[in-house]
Amino acid sequence: MIETWLTRELGLEVPILGAPMGGRAGGRLAAEVTKAGGLGMLGAAGYATPEWIETESAVAKSAGDFGAGFMVWSLDQDDTALDLVLAQSPRIVSLSFGDPALYVRRVHEAGALVASQINDLDDLAVVEAAGVDIVIAQGAEAGGHTGHVATLPLLQEVLDATTRPVLAAGGIGTGRGLAAVLAAGAQGALVGTALLASPETVGPEYARGKLVAARSTDTVYTSVFDRARNIAWPQRWGGRALANDFSRRWHGAQSFDGIEADYDGSDSDLGVVYAGQIAGTVTAERPVADVVRALASDAEALLRRFA
Secondary structure: OOOOHHHHHHOOOOOEEEOOOOOOOOHHHHHHHHHOOOEOEEEOOOOOOHHHHHHHHHHHHOOOOOEEEEEHHHHOOOOHHHHHHHOOOOOEEEEEOOOOHHHHHHHHHOOOEEEEEEOOHHHHHHHHHHOOOEEEEEOOOOOEEEOOOOHHHHHHHHHHHOOOOEEEEOOOOOHHHHHHHHHHOOOOEEEOHHHOOOOOOOOOOHHHHHHHHOOOOOEEEEOHHHHHOOOOOOOOOEEEEEOOHHHHHHOOOOOOOOHHHHOOOOOOOOOOOEOOHHHHHOOOOOOHHHHHHHHHHHHHHHHHHHO
């Protein structure tokens, strides 16, 4: 068993959090991460309804503790979902992509820890000032919305710059990746893409097969999927997704006339599948619990080998 601050603080068997992926991480996925010894998190995206939050929280809680993740820029427009999640007694809440200062106290008063994903040292200063408990260094390899600095350079900078517990995210999909960030000094990892070919995910059926077929070079960092769906992500954060006909047609385009009409989330060639550069290691559809346990056991074996 790998023991870190994260496992001790949260009572986990393995130092892994399931990433709160909007539109993909529901209660079933979160519950399976928790059953495997980590902590699962719901992706409470801005479009999550009260009914969805209540239902999926109940499923997640059936396995024990759970967490949830929010986009701060979306909460700044409407923070109703945060109160709904806090009423479900999460163990940890992730407040990322913006300044979480307005919300940290509310989360603490509800008895939960606050984590924030950051993408550079300026972000670190912001979340430290806000009083977060856990810093997550999210590198540009990550799937979904992320920054521009790779995981390993960012992790080294952040570890040297803060005394808060640090987790790593982005490009961690095997025991080798988990062992690497733990050896560097991280207290655990936030894992997303490695779980996306699992049957417990929600979202379009084609997404799992597209991910299994993808190589590490088959992703694109772009904002065209947000533009097509009228999702107002701040300009500084693009999203890493599997490249397809839609992204090849619109990424880098000079005009976006017709982009909304061209998008079709039900079509694998025109819909978005957010995934990171670790996609090349996802070679089969595997249950979440198997993925989490393999990550931990392989990492432990490597760390023992080189200790």
